Amino acid sequence: MLLDIRDLNIVYRMRNKAIYAVNNVNFSLEKGKSLGIIGESGSGKSTLAMAILKMHNLKNTEVTGQIIFEGRDLLALDEKQFKEYRWTRIAAVFQKSMNNLSPVHKIGTHFEDIYRVHEPDISSSEIRERVYALFHMVNLSPRVYTCYPHELSGGMLQRVSIALSLIFHPTLLIMDESTTALDVITQGQILEEIKELEKVVDVTRIMITHDLFVVATACQQILVLYAGDMMEYGDVRDVLNHPMHPYTKALIASFPSLRGEKREVHSIPGTLPDLSVKTRGCAFYDRCRAHREICRQEKPVVCQTGGLHTVCCHLYGKIRETDVKEGVNR
Amino acid sequence: MSSIFSRLISALSINRRLRSGCILLLCVVLVVIFAGAIAPYDPYKLGDDLMVRPGVGNHFLGTTAMGQDVFSMIIYGSRTSLSIGIVSALISGVIGTLIGAAAGYFRGKFDIVISEIINIFLMIPTFFLILIIVALFGSSMLNVMLVIGLTSWPSNARMMRVQALSIKERTFVKSAVAMGESGWRILFKYIIPNGIFPVVANTTMGVASAILTEASLSFLGLGDPNVVSWGQMIFDGKQYITSAWWISTFAGLAIMFIVIIFYMIGDGLNEALNPKLRRIR
Amino acid sequence: MTELTTLLEVKNLKKWYPCRRKNRLFSPGKEWVKAVDGIDLTVNSGEVVGIIGESGCGKSTLARMLIGLEQPTTGEIRYNGRLSTDLIRDDKKGFHRIAQTVFQNPFDTFTPNDRIGSLLMRPLKMHNIGSDSAERRELCLSALEEGGLIPAADFLNRYPHELSGGQLQRISILRSLLLNPAFMVVDEPISMLDVSVRADILAMLLVLCRQKGTGIMFISHDISVIRYVSDRVAVMYLGRIVETGRTDDIILHPRHPYTEALLSNCSTIDPDDQTEVIRIEGEPPSPVGTGPGCFFAERCPKASAHCWRAYPSVTKAGESHEVSCFIYQREQR
Numbered sequence A: 001m002l003l004d005i006r007d008l009n010i011v012y013r014m015r016n017k018a019i020y021a022v023n024n025v026n027f028s029l030e031k032g033k034s035l036g037i038i039g040e041s042g043s044g045k046s047t048l049a050m051a052i053l054k055m056h057n058l059k060n061t062e063v064t065g066q067i068i069f070e071g072r073d074l075l076a077l078d079e080k081q082f083k084e085y086r087w088t089r090i091a092a093v094f095q096k097s098m099n100n101l102s103p104v105h106k107i108g109t110h111f112e113d114i115y116r117v118h119e120p121d122i123s124s125s126e127i128r129e130r131v132y133a134l135f136h137m138v139n140l141s142p143r144v145y146t147c148y149p150h151e152l153s154g155g156m157l158q159r160v161s162i163a164l165s166l167i168f169h170p171t172l173l174i175m176d177e178s179t180t181a182l183d184v185i186t187q188g189q190i191l192e193e194i195k196e197l198e199k200v201v202d203v204t205r206i207m208i209t210h211d212l213f214v215v216a217t218a219c220q221q222i223l224v225l226y227a228g229d230m231m232e233y234g235d236v237r238d239v240l241n242h243p244m245h246p247y248t249k250a251l252i253a254s255f256p257s258l259r260g261e262k263r264e265v266h267s268i269p270g271t272l273p274d275l276s277v278k279t280r281g282c283a284f285y286d287r288c289r290a291h292r293e294i295c296r297q298e299k300p301v302v303c304q305t306g307g308l309h310t311v312c313c314h315l316y317g318k319i320r321e322t323d324v325k326e327g328v329n330r
Numbered sequence B: 001m002s003s004i005f006s007r008l009i010s011a012l013s014i015n016r017r018l019r020s021g022c023i024l025l026l027c028v029v030l031v032v033i034f035a036g037a038i039a040p041y042d043p044y045k046l047g048d049d050l051m052v053r054p055g056v057g058n059h060f061l062g063t064t065a066m067g068q069d070v071f072s073m074i075i076y077g078s079r080t081s082l083s084i085g086i087v088s089a090l091i092s093g094v095i096g097t098l099i100g101a102a103a104g105y106f107r108g109k110f111d112i113v114i115s116e117i118i119n120i121f122l123m124i125p126t127f128f129l130i131l132i133i134v135a136l137f138g139s140s141m142l143n144v145m146l147v148i149g150l151t152s153w154p155s156n157a158r159m160m161r162v163q164a165l166s167i168k169e170r171t172f173v174k175s176a177v178a179m180g181e182s183g184w185r186i187l188f189k190y191i192i193p194n195g196i197f198p199v200v201a202n203t204t205m206g207v208a209s210a211i212l213t214e215a216s217l218s219f220l221g222l223g224d225p226n227v228v229s230w231g232q233m234i235f236d237g238k239q240y241i242t243s244a245w246w247i248s249t250f251a252g253l254a255i256m257f258i259v260i261i262f263y264m265i266g267d268g269l270n271e272a273l274n275p276k277l278r279r280i281r
Numbered sequence C: 001m002t003e004l005t006t007l008l009e010v011k012n013l014k015k016w017y018p019c020r021r022k023n024r025l026f027s028p029g030k031e032w033v034k035a036v037d038g039i040d041l042t043v044n045s046g047e048v049v050g051i052i053g054e055s056g057c058g059k060s061t062l063a064r065m066l067i068g069l070e071q072p073t074t075g076e077i078r079y080n081g082r083l084s085t086d087l088i089r090d091d092k093k094g095f096h097r098i099a100q101t102v103f104q105n106p107f108d109t110f111t112p113n114d115r116i117g118s119l120l121m122r123p124l125k126m127h128n129i130g131s132d133s134a135e136r137r138e139l140c141l142s143a144l145e146e147g148g149l150i151p152a153a154d155f156l157n158r159y160p161h162e163l164s165g166g167q168l169q170r171i172s173i174l175r176s177l178l179l180n181p182a183f184m185v186v187d188e189p190i191s192m193l194d195v196s197v198r199a200d201i202l203a204m205l206l207v208l209c210r211q212k213g214t215g216i217m218f219i220s221h222d223i224s225v226i227r228y229v230s231d232r233v234a235v236m237y238l239g240r241i242v243e244t245g246r247t248d249d250i251i252l253h254p255r256h257p258y259t260e261a262l263l264s265n266c267s268t269i270d271p272d273d274q275t276e277v278i279r280i281e282g283e284p285p286s287p288v289g290t291g292p293g294c295f296f297a298e299r300c301p302k303a304s305a306h307c308w309r310a311y312p313s314v315t316k317a318g319e320s321h322e323v324s325c326f327i328y329q330r331e332q333r
């Protein structure tokens, strides 16, 4: 097991209230089985990703639960111990990564800095060579090496961030909406390259995206989040072809099609609930077409419906209550 | 604006050097405020005991050739040093920030002229310039403050200009322009608040060097003769250094102490707030 | 639909950035990054024009020029027949009410020191919309609610770094919409929104466009969204437009080889979809030292010797469908 997340809860404490961004999330990741995370905007996907790299400011964020990476609980490690994981073993392209490039330094300098920290006696020309190889992987021209961040386009910055994350061939690579600013051709090429890399070195991805197509082609497993709660989890094929949770169903139904009839893009009526109040029942209750009374009263329990496929909904809750425990920690 | 303070406060809690510097500075400030209550004697009063050794009588640090109590002089001298240091650093910080930000943001001819001025200032030895000006215009405390402030802004301006150049390219500045915000408002609301941290750190260091400059001026006899200052004490004690070492020595130690405090704060701020040193991710 | 009037007209617009080189000593002569290299385009009022194209092909640069953030190297931009430089000179503030934008990067669009409330209310105050701050606050609250940011009052009190990407993106769109501009260029405004929220935001943009006659230039990489919102589409490649036409013409019958490749790469989640993906190979394209031939020639699967020699001129490929490719020039002859 590469990564095992158990009962993860993340709460942002703000001036006068708390935001429950991630609630009781459980999932596990095997080597080579990349995971796609989808969910509505603001449902806690980036928060979850940041927790794996321990990027939260612990002064106003509570992270509880366990994040077990290769047998060690990352949350229990202190900053010094975690250093050997960050960037070398677990790397990430965050949604805001491209803003973190220092505006007064050239792109090449960023790479040099990182190399120098981890391999102090590497020569400049060697760095340059390796960076060019990385650039080639993400389809950037070598010209970028001497550019400042503001001279690049959004998509180019995003590719620079991807290249930065690939420097040390991490075991776990988190990509938080890191292909949103890329056109489909470039995106396809990069995904191909990364899959190619996976064959050579062990890289497992967690991809957060709004593009179901990316999940469908590049991931083996999928996790659906809504308002910080897990809705559905399973093999991509199972979930996309036979979605069970009403939210997943609605999400897939609203995906627009490119060819064929031009049709209205459907939205799911309603909005994400206020995350600062802890709901008693199901978070999706007021937008769910199939909701019942019990959905408002009780949190649905996780139930396993064969194989990996688990769903968190009262519609299925009755089926196999005995498996609940197992289902959680699979 | 409040986030500037919150950033400063978070910097305080992370950086140990900054924190101890601030605590020490607080002590000094208390001394400055309550100088009257702490000092056992009036530092301007010429007493009867001349050149008393430290610890003899009621003179904790001894007395000068004129019979002034050294300890009281040092307590009162902190007022001079601190006010000259802070006021002149503030003058140089404000001028440097405004000029540097405007040059970096508006560019054009103004920027060319300013850059040249900055280069010239950084090349000429400013201390001699200060010396000449003070010699010409007299050495009242106000003059000294102004002169130090007006000659040391270029380093701040250079720093702010670089910041302005890079912040100008950030999307939030562009989006403010696209909303129709006026140039000056952008300068004051977007460029300066987001780029001021290195200047703040530099200005804090500037306090230390201003204190040193003032001391050197006084040491050369160009200090304000009407106030007690540490540099003046060293100057006065210089001729008795073999017979009454304590006059100069304690003043020198005081200068060292306060300069170190400001270096600690400035360095700590630099480390905590400088984006270059911040972790990339 | 109201009668179409030309709102924006762009003629031969270019933006060349000077190129930084390693050895200026040994290779004299200036080199340029030709970010935008001669664009002609019109946008009518009440119309949505979609812009698609490879990452780095100059879409955002075009957008920045249109709203006056960057000076074009050459070329002219006219709003309702008047040059944008004149408009800016006469009334800078007024110009920004005509042309508004939504920036590509929502995380950097807002200054980190201000709360969302003051960020939203500031432009209103500047342009004298709403009589007092209470009224402006109401306007902002209802805008936020419309954008699905609930509870709205709570969002007004937050700092930008406390929001998710999609939430910032929505706020950025809402802020521009509050000014009721006559023309908007939106640069990947919905890239961080999920499909269902996306639909609401697109609906808001379309309402503005259809009811108030705002012209919208919609830049996106998501071609299914472009198909849904836009009336016309322009396809860009390395700073030039290679194909324009009505949306369905382009998406169902692409002519230019680049458009064909681009469209074949967009699959759907539909397992029955059988479109064959056209791979394009070759070095990553660079806007430095382009030409003299067709910019796409080195990666084009259909390139012939001719394509390396000259840049193809614009050819009509149907009613209001134009393409710059030699294949169609030959056909026409």
Ligand SMILES: Nc1ncnc2c1ncn2[C@@H]1O[C@H](COP(=O)(O)OP(=O)(O)OP(=O)(O)O)[C@@H](O)[C@H]1O
Pocket (backbone or CB within 6 Å): A012, A014, A019, A021, A039, A040, A041, A042, A043, A044, A045, A046, A047, A048, A095, A275, C161, C162, C163, C164, C165, C166, C167, C192
């Ligand atoms: N630093 C913070 N302080 C307080 N609240 C926060 C903070 N960061 C995020 N939030 C809130 O937590 C919730 C989850 O945010 P998160 O960034 O994880 O969403 P997301 O799923 O990544 O959304 P998107 O798809 O839009 O990026 C949001 O409602 C957001 O407003």
Ligand SMILES: Nc1ncnc2c1ncn2[C@@H]1O[C@H](COP(=O)(O)OP(=O)(O)OP(=O)(O)O)[C@@H](O)[C@H]1O
Pocket (backbone or CB within 6 Å): A150, A151, A152, A153, A154, A155, A156, A181, A182, C017, C033, C034, C035, C054, C055, C056, C057, C058, C059, C060, C061, C062, C104, C287
């Ligand atoms: N200020 C600048 N100085 C130098 N070159 C620049 C500058 N701004 C943009 N460029 C270059 O111009 C080209 C086009 O950039 P632009 O941001 O317009 O692309 P884009 O089409 O928006 O791409 P994306 O889809 O990735 O956002 C890029 O090659 C970029 O490197």
Ligand SMILES: [Mg+2]
Pocket (backbone or CB within 6 Å): A045, A046, A047, A095, A176, C164, C165, C166
């Ligand atoms: Mg996110």
Ligand SMILES: [Mg+2]
Pocket (backbone or CB within 6 Å): A153, A154, A155, C059, C060, C061, C104, C187
């Ligand atoms: Mg762009």
